[in-house]
Amino acid sequence: MHYLQSILAIFHKEWREEKRTRFAVTSVLAFTASALLVMIFSIRAQYLDPTPKSGLMWIVLLFASLTAGAGSFLRERDRNTLLLLTIHAKPLAIYLGKLLYNTAFLCGLLLITLILYTFLLDVAIVGILSLVITLITASIGLAGVMTITSAMIAQADRKGALFSVLSIPLLVPLILLVTRTTRDAFITGNPEQVLSDYMALTGFCGVVITLGVLLFDYLLTAEG
Numbered sequence: 001m002h003y004l005q006s007i008l009a010i011f012h013k014e015w016r017e018e019k020r021t022r023f024a025v026t027s028v029l030a031f032t033a034s035a036l037l038v039m040i041f042s043i044r045a046q047y048l049d050p051t052p053k054s055g056l057m058w059i060v061l062l063f064a065s066l067t068a069g070a071g072s073f074l075r076e077r078d079r080n081t082l083l084l085l086t087i088h089a090k091p092l093a094i095y096l097g098k099l100l101y102n103t104a105f106l107c108g109l110l111l112i113t114l115i116l117y118t119f120l121l122d123v124a125i126v127g128i129l130s131l132v133i134t135l136i137t138a139s140i141g142l143a144g145v146m147t148i149t150s151a152m153i154a155q156a157d158r159k160g161a162l163f164s165v166l167s168i169p170l171l172v173p174l175i176l177l178v179t180r181t182t183r184d185a186f187i188t189g190n191p192e193q194v195l196s197d198y199m200a201l202t203g204f205c206g207v208v209i210t211l212g213v214l215l216f217d218y219l220l221t222a223e224g
Contacts, residue, residue: 003096006089010097011104017075024105028064032113035060036120050123050186055179057117062175064113065106065142066167073098073150086220095147095216099209102143110135127189134181137201141174144208151219170208177201 018024076082125131149167177197184194
């Protein structure tokens with residue numbers, strides 16, 4: 001019960017901070033809208049087949065997520081509040097609270113971006129269930145990678161550049177998998193045809209979260 005209270009307290013802290021500043025939301029939405037308009041007017045993406053449309057969507061979502069996820073622990077380091085956080089909560093509770101917030105934030109981000117994408121690029125969604133499963137697993141995987149990566153580079157120089165350099169290689173398998181499952185949602189809407197991809201997505205999320213749980217205590221101690 002104590003761990004659950006700590007996790008929820010971390011989640012509420014992150015939510016209140018974002019609600020007060022709205023920095024991540026506004027920057028991500030501005031980036032997403034700009035990227036979609038560029039695709040429409042430069043490469044006529046609305047006339048492409050569903051396969052390249054699904055790939056383009058996740059490229060936009062990847063960089064939008066990088067914009068949003070970089071500040072998970074960097075804000076704590078810049079404001080010198082990370083030590084105070086460790087006094088009031090266990091490392092595992094801090095990690096899970098940050099992970100829970102990042103997952104919820106990215107899930108909302110992906111949903112809003114998907115709505116904009118389907119509206120502006122005239123994308124027909126055949127399989128709602130396939131798309132929902134893809135959005136949930138992608139949010140968990142993105143949040144897992146970004147939470148642990150942000151903790152790793154919180155005390156490094158050139159933090160923003162290092163965050164992207166470390167995150168993108170880890171996210172390549174995730175992007176390849178969700179591109180295939182999204183293509184299925186756009187074309188056939190039959191999750192059974194990409195069942196192996198969903199199993200791989202679940203495994204990716206499990207591995208990333210397990211590594212975060214195992215390594216976070218060490219990373220937090222190294223930072224402090």
